[in-house]
Amino acid sequence: MIKFLFKGIIRDSSRSVLPIIIISLGVALTVLLSGYITGMMGDTIDQNARFETGHVKVMTKAYAENKDQVPIDLALLGVDSLVKSLQNEFPDMEWVKRIRFGGLIDVPDEQGETKGQGPASGLAIELLSTKNNEVERLNLKSSLVTGSLPTQRSEAIIGHEFAEKLRISIGDSVTYFGTSMNGSMTFANFVVTGTIRFGIASMDKGAIIVDVWDAQQMLDMEDGAGEILGFLNTGVYDDEKAEKVKNAFNSKHTGNKDEFAPVMLKLRNQNNLDGLLTYVDLASGLFVAIFVFAMSLVLWNTGLIAGLRRYNEFGIRLALGESKGGIYRTLVYEAILIGIIGSFVGTAIGLGLTYYLQVVGIDVSGYMDQANIMMPSTLRAKVTPSLFYIGFIPGLFAMVFGNMLAGIGIYRRETATLFKELEV
Amino acid sequence: MSTKQILKLDNVVKKFPVGDGRYFTALKGINLEIDKGEFAGLVGPSGSGKTTLLNIIGSLDSPTEGKAIVMGQNISELTHKESAKLRNIHIGFIFQVYNLLPVYTVFENVEFALILQNVSASERKKRVMEALEWVGLQDLADKKPDKISGGEGQRVAIARAIVKKPDIMLADEPTANLDAKNAHQIMRIMKKLNEELDTTFLFSTHDEKVMKYLERIITLKDGSIAEDKQVTPQKTLK
Numbered sequence: 001m002i003k004f005l006f007k008g009i010i011r012d013s014s015r016s017v018l019p020i021i022i023i024s025l026g027v028a029l030t031v032l033l034s035g036y037i038t039g040m041m042g043d044t045i046d047q048n049a050r051f052e053t054g055h056v057k058v059m060t061k062a063y064a065e066n067k068d069q070v071p072i073d074l075a076l077l078g079v080d081s082l083v084k085s086l087q088n089e090f091p092d093m094e095w096v097k098r099i100r101f102g103g104l105i106d107v108p109d110e111q112g113e114t115k116g117q118g119p120a121s122g123l124a125i126e127l128l129s130t131k132n133n134e135v136e137r138l139n140l141k142s143s144l145v146t147g148s149l150p151t152q153r154s155e156a157i158i159g160h161e162f163a164e165k166l167r168i169s170i171g172d173s174v175t176y177f178g179t180s181m182n183g184s185m186t187f188a189n190f191v192v193t194g195t196i197r198f199g200i201a202s203m204d205k206g207a208i209i210v211d212v213w214d215a216q217q218m219l220d221m222e223d224g225a226g227e228i229l230g231f232l233n234t235g236v237y238d239d240e241k242a243e244k245v246k247n248a249f250n251s252k253h254t255g256n257k258d259e260f261a262p263v264m265l266k267l268r269n270q271n272n273l274d275g276l277l278t279y280v281d282l283a284s285g286l287f288v289a290i291f292v293f294a295m296s297l298v299l300w301n302t303g304l305i306a307g308l309r310r311y312n313e314f315g316i317r318l319a320l321g322e323s324k325g326g327i328y329r330t331l332v333y334e335a336i337l338i339g340i341i342g343s344f345v346g347t348a349i350g351l352g353l354t355y356y357l358q359v360v361g362i363d364v365s366g367y368m369d370q371a372n373i374m375m376p377s378t379l380r381a382k383v384t385p386s387l388f389y390i391g392f393i394p395g396l397f398a399m400v401f402g403n404m405l406a407g408i409g410i411y412r413r414e415t416a417t418l419f420k421e422l423e424v
Numbered sequence: 425m426s427t428k429q430i431l432k433l434d435n436v437v438k439k440f441p442v443g444d445g446r447y448f449t450a451l452k453g454i455n456l457e458i459d460k461g462e463f464a465g466l467v468g469p470s471g472s473g474k475t476t477l478l479n480i481i482g483s484l485d486s487p488t489e490g491k492a493i494v495m496g497q498n499i500s501e502l503t504h505k506e507s508a509k510l511r512n513i514h515i516g517f518i519f520q521v522y523n524l525l526p527v528y529t530v531f532e533n534v535e536f537a538l539i540l541q542n543v544s545a546s547e548r549k550k551r552v553m554e555a556l557e558w559v560g561l562q563d564l565a566d567k568k569p570d571k572i573s574g575g576e577g578q579r580v581a582i583a584r585a586i587v588k589k590p591d592i593m594l595a596d597e598p599t600a601n602l603d604a605k606n607a608h609q610i611m612r613i614m615k616k617l618n619e620e621l622d623t624t625f626l627f628s629t630h631d632e633k634v635m636k637y638l639e640r641i642i643t644l645k646d647g648s649i650a651e652d653k654q655v656t657p658q659k660t661l662k
């Protein structure tokens with residue numbers, strides 16, 4: 001019977017083409033949107049983790065409360081032993097120190113006069129240590145535009161645009177001016193070994209990257225760091241694991257009312273990511289629901305029209321001894337077949353488009369200047385396994401639901417009335 | 425009773441609502457028995473109730489009053505499903521317009537009745553080809569309905585109805601759309617099936633050509649049986 005129905009669908013294009021087009025479109029859009037959201041969210045989360053939040057992050061309570069102001073005076077102290085104990089307790093994670101700082105970069109000419117000056121946001125990482133993956137994590141090598149990475153102390157890399165603005169060349173010496181951890185003026189000289197572009201608006205504006213040891217010296221922050229970031233060795237953020245680590249760590253420090261006591265936050269707790277993730281889940285769920293609804297309405301109507309055209313056929317089939325229920329069931333089977341075909345086509349199209357957007361991406365750097373969330377300046381979709389089936393849900397559901405509604409007309413009509421139409 | 429009874433109508437009345445709570449009485453107490461192997465026809469002017477009566481016998485409609493027993497089953501008491509089953513197994517329909525499903529081939533149109541009975545594919549093929557042979561159309565098996573003539577279409581419709589070897593064939597004005605030559609051919613095919621397979625036929629017609637083949641003529645007038653007589657068909661027809 002299914003084979004028989006299938007032949008009918010294939011041969012009677014008026015029965016199949018329009019619904020298949022509608023479903024394909026809807027499914028393709030669903031797949032694309034879903035891939036786009038996953039890609040965008042994945043990239044956003046990944047980037048936040050790498051550059052800012054880690055999978056978990058340890059700070060002092062006071063620092064955590066004011067972290068937007070990068071309060072180096074509230075930094076953690078005794079970080080070497082803290083990192084060791086973290087490594088012991090959570091061996092399947094990597095723990096790294098980072099210091100964020102802000103100040104002024106001054107570029108002197110040969111005579112020592114200021115050639116250029118600009119505000120810089122500094123990031124100190126364990127750049128010279130070989131025991132961690134920070135260089136890979138921040139993609140430093142491939143983000144280099146000119147020069148090379150620092151190999152010794154008192155060397156720095158700076159943002160490429162920033163360097164151009166201040167007319168800094170490789171090998172130039174620049175001076176950093178800022179405040180130390182205890183509030184006094186401080187300065188340090190760095191030799192620029194390379195310029196860098198991350199493709200992240202908030203990082204590219206005016207960045208200087210130095211080694212943590214240099215920053216500690218410069219900021220009078222011996223054995224201190226603003227933040228300790230923890231990364232799961234899988235490299236992928238896992239909210240449940242992060243939650244466990246966070247709870248295990250924080251439970252040891254709950255009694256401590258000191259504002260310099262360490263506290264751990266997971267990625268989701270930082271940078272408004274929790275709200276963003278929840279919002280995206282909600283938005284995509286809503287989108288799919290609206291889609292199913294709209295498509296069902298359209299397919300209901302096409303089903304009704306197709307049904308009217310087929311009353312003659314239904315009459316013959318009744319006469320041949322098919323029951324109304326049987327005919328109704330075959331309509332549902334047909335809807336399932338068409339839904340599957342449409343979903344297949346739509347999924348293929350959607351995957352193609354998603355793949356295209358994965359490779360090409362959409363450049364949104366123009367809109368990102370004001371963003372306080374760290375987002376990639378090129379949004380890319382991502383082809384994930386779920387995209388291969390996600391479109392079938394709205395595709396099948398809308399088609400079957402629409403046709404079930406349309407098919408009710410068969411029950412409403414008297415058998416003899418359906419049959420009468422044969423006599424014309 | 426020497427022969428098997430196919431149907432028995434006992435005082436069958438059919439009223440159709442015509443608005444304002446009033447009714448039009450299309451059948452006014454029909455009593456009728458038809459036995460296996462009969463070749464009978466309902467004749468009478470337009471509006472006399474022939475189609476209404478065939479629909480009731482075919483369990484597409486049910487009587488307002490009275491009892492219609494077809495193949496031992498009371499039409500009024502059947503559920504949708506049971507009446508579908510009765511049609512599927514025991515009754516073959518032939519219409520004035522041959523009503524083939526346009527997207528299917530001749531073969532598939534005939535096959536459909538057997539698919540409904542869950543007959544296996546190999547058995548279906550055998551029986552469909554056999555039925556097409558009965559009506560002389562085995563060569564047109566793969567043609568679509570819009571590629572064959574009206575007479576051929578009606579022969580496919582006969583094959584479709586006969587392929588499941590029903591106990592009774594109900595044919596409502598089967599020749600109305602055919603020319604004389606095709607009408608005679610159709611009637612000869614049906615007579616042959618009646619003789620060879622012992623299939624019962626009940627026609628509705630006002631076509632003289634059909635009447636010449638009938639062995640029993642039941643005349644309806646205003647929803648009542650005016651006359652019911654056995655006749656000797658003219659075997660000499662060419």
Ligand SMILES: Nc1ncnc2c1ncn2[C@@H]1O[C@H](COP(=O)(O)OP(=O)(O)OP(=O)(O)O)[C@@H](O)[C@H]1O
Pocket residue numbers: 440441442448450468469470471472473474475476477
């Ligand atoms: N569903 C219906 N509602 C109201 N009246 C109906 C209905 N069906 C049939 N009738 C009426 O019942 C009467 C008998 O109709 P029927 O179709 O049985 O006649 P018939 O003998 O088959 O006529 P014809 O030779 O034209 O086919 C007609 O007057 C018709 O108008």
Ligand SMILES: [Mg+2]
Pocket residue numbers: 474475476596628
């Ligand atoms: Mg009629």
